[in-house]
Amino acid sequence: MLLAHFQVENWWPSDSAFEVIVGSILTQQTNWENVTRSLDMMRSRELLSSRALSSVALGELEDVVRPCGFYRQKAERIVALARYLEEEFDGDSSELLEGDLDEARERLLSLRGIGKETADSILLFAGGRPKFVAAAYVSRILSRTGLLVSDEYDEIQSFVESEFSTDPGELATFYALLVQLAKSHCRTRPACASCPIMRECETGHAHVMK
DNA sequence: ACCCAGGTGGCCC
DNA sequence: GGGCCACATGGG
Numbered sequence: 001m002l003l004a005h006f007q008v009e010n011w012w013p014s015d016s017a018f019e020v021i022v023g024s025i026l027t028q029q030t031n032w033e034n035v036t037r038s039l040d041m042m043r044s045r046e047l048l049s050s051r052a053l054s055s056v057a058l059g060e061l062e063d064v065v066r067p068c069g070f071y072r073q074k075a076e077r078i079v080a081l082a083r084y085l086e087e088e089f090d091g092d093s094s095e096l097l098e099g100d101l102d103e104a105r106e107r108l109l110s111l112r113g114i115g116k117e118t119a120d121s122i123l124l125f126a127g128g129r130p131k132f133v134a135a136a137y138v139s140r141i142l143s144r145t146g147l148l149v150s151d152e153y154d155e156i157q158s159f160v161e162s163e164f165s166t167d168p169g170e171l172a173t174f175y176a177l178l179v180q181l182a183k184s185h186c187r188t189r190p191a192c193a194s195c196p197i198m199r200e201c202e203t204g205h206a207h208v209m210k
Numbered sequence: 211a212c213c214c215a216g217g218t219g220g221c222c223c
Numbered sequence: 224g225g226g227c228c229a230c231a232t233g234g235g
Contacts, residue, residue: 012216028217034233035216069232073218115218135216179216 011176012125018085018093019048020126024118025078026068034067050091053082077113084111097127104129116153124172132160132171137179 014020019039026035041064042048047056058075065071065078089095097104104127108119116134123129134156142148148159165171 024216027215029215029230030217031215031233037233067232069215070217070230071232073230077218113218117217121216133216137216175216183216 008173008176008180011172011180012121014126016048016093017097017126018050021081021093021122022048022053022078024121024126025074025081025113026065028074028113028118029070030068034069037067038065050082050085050093053078054086073113077111081111081113093126097123097129101129101131105131120157124168124175128168130161130166130168130171132157132164133175134160135175135179137182138175141178141182 012020012023014023022042023035023039026038039048045060045064047053047061047064053061056079058079061075061079062071065075068074085091085093085096096107101123105119105123108114108122109116114122120131120133123131124133134153138160139151139156142156142159143150148156150156150159160171160174164174
């Protein structure tokens with residue numbers, strides 16, 4: 001439990017808000033280890049700033065992003081994001097996330113490659129804003145535990161924000177805990193037949209239900 | 211040879 | 224509004 005708590009606290013390791021923003025695009029449908037590789041490569045090439053990324057050669061960025069998959073679109077979207085940040089906010093990513101919460105969210109959603117989940121991840125983990133990330137894992141766990149049976153992103157989000165908390169720290173912890181619970185459960189209890197979260201696939205392995 | 215991962219956008223009906 | 228599909232690499 002203590003270990004779990006520690007890991008939850010470091011759920012989104014980063015040196016800057018901008019790094020969280022870039023990481024949030026890289027991690028889409030991608031294992032975090034691959035994201036770490038790309039971020040480390042960016043760091044060592046001194047690309048981890050909106051200034052540098054707004055003028056990087058697309059081919060070079062694609063090489064860096066490649067381990068994360070979808071590397072062509074992700075590279076293109078990261079450059080567009082970096083340019084937007086440079087042009088509209090003088091490269092200050094915290095300014096992008098400040099002000100009216102709904103407006104900040106709309107700014108993010110207007111960017112290519114940033115949907116609801118990514119926008120809310122950025123607001124919460126990079127900006128410390130009170131937005132719950134209603135990821136697929138969350139939907140599954142809430143549904144299978146009967147807390148809230150729903151597939152609708154907005155419905156899940158407002159349920160948690162109204163019934164659980166609007167404190168950014170608590171929302172972040174709750175989110176990280178749910179996702180981590182699902183993952184560690186999958187690894188450590190592969191045959192938990194009565195578990196409301198898991199199912200067993202044809203190969204005999206356990207997976208989080210979809 | 212499968213399946214999966216901290217999604218998004220485009221197109222179709 | 225829902226149901227497909229492409230996007231792509233690395234790990235189990």
